[in-house]
Amino acid sequence: MNNKQFFSVPYIENNILEQLLEEQGEIGYYDLPSVNIDNIKNFSKSIKKNNIVIVGIGGSSLGTKAVYDFLRYSNKQEKKLHFCESTDPVLLNSTFKDLDLEDTLFLIISKSGSTIETVSIFKYILTKVELTRENFVIISDKGSPLESLAIDKDLPYFEIPQNVGGRFSVLSTVGLVPLAIIGVDIQKLLDGAQKIKDSFFNKGESFTEIVTKASFYAKNVSKYNINCLFSYSESLRSFNDWYIQLWGESLGKRQRHSYLNVGLTPIGLIGPTDQHSFLQLIVEGTRDKSVTFIKVKDFDVHMQIPDISIPHLEKLDFINDTDFSSLINKQADSIIESLANKGDIPLDIIEIDAINEQTIGELFFYYELLTSTVAKMLDINAYDQPGVEDGKKILRGYFD
């Protein structure tokens, strides 16, 4: 991947690299790209069932879904992945109606081990499926109630490192176990992340790109408080959702050393579809949005617009003989050019080489490092989410 930027901010280094190096160890996601994954690969080979259900919400599912949907249209995965996240009865009912339970493995994924949505659905599943090591896998923190259950009932168990937060956990057991089972090359995923990590910490290209962009975002936190990610590939739809969680939950906080609430608001867009929706607001709305475009260099699938003239539509014949991959990238370029012409909309372009495990691994680590860097610059703790505790307490009270 490469990231072309149009920011006018001067390049600001101060001691950001030292600050990020300092939090390593305490913050675990930095170490994930080089973890040994032999045990996960071996375990995944032993799974013969064809339906894999992830019972987990938020950080326990968004990263896995991002990879699954990224690769789904191109590579045919060996097994089918389902997601049970919501307590919505209509969706739950519909999910279970068509599921062959004999041929299904359930992955119960929860960092704390006591997420209310996950446990509710787990209980419901237990009315239909026996709690055995053939039917269930547990992925949770060491010392959590779910780990104790796994030990008690001899269920396969994978540990989530204590110092890896939910939204930074896609490259831990949380994402790697389900993805390995369905046949994703998880080593390539880690290789992509490692590449960005090395470049960043060796002050290579990724360092310059990330720190320049983070500086601009941090300095303009009040003026450009909305950061759009405009991905020109349907395969990136769930990656956008992963970005929204990472960005919103990490950067919407009170500052560490003030009483101020600050925050950067993430928006996920898909091109060209959202040219017909959100684009007008970017072009003519309030100047409060930055836009990052993601483009795919080589879509691998080649389909041509045929050399056909449709009566009365002859004036559109200029698109004949164009490859769809060329058309979609030209569409991206035309929107980038039209926004750049405005002169006051901060833009940058990320280009990935292709749709594969390596490139989404790169994207994950690029965005995780960008998030950590912006958080440091804004004096924010990127790794907690104290704001969501109140709602949980209030909910508990309703049951007394």
Added chain:
Amino acid sequence: MNNKQFFSVPYIENNILEQLLEEQGEIGYYDLPSVNIDNIKNFSKSIKKNNIVIVGIGGSSLGTKAVYDFLRYSNKQEKKLHFCESTDPVLLNSTFKDLDLEDTLFLIISKSGSTIETVSIFKYILTKVELTRENFVIISDKGSPLESLAIDKDLPYFEIPQNVGGRFSVLSTVGLVPLAIIGVDIQKLLDGAQKIKDSFFNKGESFTEIVTKASFYAKNVSKYNINCLFSYSESLRSFNDWYIQLWGESLGKRQRHSYLNVGLTPIGLIGPTDQHSFLQLIVEGTRDKSVTFIKVKDFDVHMQIPDISIPHLEKLDFINDTDFSSLINKQADSIIESLANKGDIPLDIIEIDAINEQTIGELFFYYELLTSTVAKMLDINAYDQPGVEDGKKILRGYFD
């Protein structure tokens, strides 16, 4: 539906109703709920094919998709609907790979009749399917190139009223034809819309709700420039997307009588899933967001959390014997209460009775009227989108 509000803004009437009445006739969507639909119903009964493909983008697909996804998990529709919106070759390839072309009807939908995405895909389809009245239906403006094609080739043709804009067109032929074909009760859809229309223009409850809320949004356009729609039902996911287009494209504009760019930024959220993502940003981020919750009174599907105690998870037994529909609504209430406690986050709650044609018809018209009202108050033309023209011109230039 009802809409409970917590706005502290004083109720402001001025002459808004008169202004909206004035634009009727010129603006066509107001009249759609009472249009005669017998011809659509008769035509839809004649369709025997089981796959219906919508070739259309933006306003030509988002409304239809909103209804389809709203009803999809509960009612089993008679036929399957597919959407060809994007020029993404990977997605296109995947869509066509599994499609039984013999059993497929293509609906070519474009208001202008010359949308580049739609025509490109149309050309591609013509390499596989013959251009006959058995295979294609045309939905387009009178006088458009697509209408001329329909006349020439004797294809079934439905007119989009000239004065109905794309994002306000779900209750016109654009949405009604495909929805009637797959077995949706389109009269109920219109009845829901009519109910809100009558209440609004007779200065009933909808008028008070919509004008109060619009006043607050308009007066606080700089402070609360982001409007989140937090829907507690997975069935509303595509409705959120429809809302994003309606809100963003209508309200992101230069004012009619100034040089200023103004805009309100829409965000779509789904509960409880996004409690684990975007919520932290609402609670602790910058105070720039209003939140509207949508709740479903009766989910119709009843599934209970069983009275099962999972070893080591006994402290979560308080949820036992709870209906999932009760749990999800309690989750919504707990988040509403926690945000209300903050005191500086503008909130309101829309409650719909059930998941059916009538209630989504109500939602459509409520949001269309709200959009028109806010636009009037902001001195914005809600019905054009001049900002997207530049990109189209630039794209055309790339082919010279």
